[in-house]
Amino acid sequence: MRTEVRTRSEVLEIGVIAPPEYHALADIHGGRSYLQVASWAAVKAEWSSELLAWRNSDGEVVGTTLVLYRRLPGVSRWYAYLPEGPDIDWADPRLERWLDPLLEHLDRRQVFAVRLGPPAVLKRWQATTLKTSVRRGCRVDDVLPDVVEPVGSSVAERLRDLGWNRGGEEGTGGDAQPRYLFQVPIGGRTHAELWSGLSKEWKRNIQKAEKSGIEILQGSESDLPAFFELLQTTERRNGFRLGRSLAYYQRQYRVMNAERPGRMRLYLSTWHGEVLAAHTMNVVGRRVWYQSGASANHRRDVRPSHVLQWKMMTDAQQLGADRYDMRGVSDSLDPEDRAFGLLRWKLGTGGELVQTVGEWERALPGPINQLLLRAMTRYRARG
Template sequence: MCALLVTPAQQNREQDLQVRSLSVAEYRSFLARHRNASFLQYPSWAEVKDLWRSERVGWHYPGGEISGGALVLYRQFPGTRKYFAYLPEGPVVDWTDPHVDRWLTPLMRHLRAAGAFAVRIGPTPAYRRWDAAAVKAAAGPGRRLSDVLASEVDPVGAALADRLRTRGWKRCGGESDGDAQPRHVFRVPLAGRSLDDLWSGLNQEWRRNVRKSAKAGVDTVIGTAEDLPEFYRLLRVTEERDGFRLGRSLAYYEQQYRVLNAEEPGRMRLYLAVHQGEVLAAHTMIAAGGRVWYQTGASADHRREVRPSNALQWRMLSDAHALGADEYDMRGVPSTLDPDDRSFGLLRWKLGTGGHVVETLGEWETPMDGYTNAALYRAFQAYLARR
């Protein structure tokens, strides 16, 4: 959770926070003070999403320091001069502040002036958490995460959800029919833990598989841009085997690798598991501020007995720890706990790292005031559904 950076004297002013555009340098300076900001809020992400227009904005009191910030992506509605404004896993503001209008009102004012007809935000507080042991014990036919008593309910997230609802914001649809980012994610805490603690946190199967991989001679190495075509080939193999389709091209991953590492060398890494001269698995990792994300994983259909993916994840966890990260985010997991559901295998695999499942607040949308904007919003939703 990012801390509010305004002084008590500034808080007591009767003036409202204002929102203005920021230069790249100003925005980077702001992010340097916020270790928990998502990589989706960094300037480089705008270059990854180059089909969207982008803007960096900051909240401040007149003459004061920037106390909140956001990367805004604008998608133009065909045939109009109106835009859908999207803040992926943002904005980066003090969500613990009960006076949420302090942040939302000037944001909406700024976006309306920029031509937005609707806005989608991704507040970062968690909503609920489940320990790995509790999730594993609750698995069964027809079961879902919502059937299990959470190990922890985040009071900040619960209060914020209520505040957004009372102001007319609507939570986007479920994990497969609304949110652009995963609502349920898996996170491994790193802060205050030694590498031995992380190893002990793995379950017996994971530790056995990592040892088995090392004994079989699997090497884990960091690749380069030249290895991305092999990563993409394995990704297509994985999609076919596991029955999903990310819909990304090789050019997308090449651009992502290029622009993220241009912003900061090592921001995006490609890890390879090599056995007898062949790449058997390839995973991507992103590091920004105090967080590290496992983004995309791919593996071959053969020689799975040497457990290349377990070896890669242990290497990536170890490297995230060495970077001083506070947590290792393994990104999306399904909400099903039914062992017969094909997607449950992904959750079961991540549970072995000993972290916890987190239900985020998800993404929230609202149209701008006015009949025309509301009509455009409905039309835009239909347009996205057709695409």
């Protein structure tokens, strides 16, 4: 089944695409997120899914997306979610050419509301800029950014004009994926340049770990229980809970690597045979992400996490990555705020904090769809 919308220029059609063709089209618009690979649908086992593609009048695929579907309990209609997608031309000033066919397709699929996560960036702050701005009560948005991205600003304006609401606004339930990301630019830099970008503290801790006899290994699925045990230790120590089970990581490792070997990797930092830190990394084309990190409470003096991250960064460089994405951080620059600790640690890599346009949501036309969206928001809030 295909849905199309006519514009003054070109017709874009949307329809289901087979996994093999979808896999081959990962870099149409700057690279697909690991949350948009086909295997991610199997990771999110509680959701239904569909792979879609936009085609131009010549039948050429010009955009793709993974759509996750979840039914509101007791209702025969569906909620659609496009995590960090779709992969379309967000610089196109006529976004309705892309979004109208999507909405029509979802309407035929009995969807009452949809949420998407444009990858467009709004602002960038260099690590040096933020380090000099750390003070009590300060937040990232209080600091003048080093770069304001015009595409991101226009995407936000156009989405609002088209009737979409920003995640985090009243009634939307907030972003499901982090809006503030920390990334280390890698493309075009030498190993020496990457090292020179590290803070003195990071360099000192990496050298200390190496002298202490820390060894870095790539683990396998059989090492995931050790990783998960350390993750639980880390959650208790730092006062947060990701809410993921060991089975979740085992499923992710299995299905993503079945799709493409090396897509999900587990790195272990060992000292005299004991695993002191374990981090996961995802690879899609020229994009690399550090997803989850864990470390023990003891022998923190040998700095197992700094050297582990350095190994992952340099491996990402060897893989030809443009950026090493360290994922979400808090927007707090308050040194007394516990949430600032993670950002402070990542600032030592010499990278940059990136603010995306965030997630956007809207109900589809229909007399009860807005009511169903409110009900879905309350349902999500209950966890």
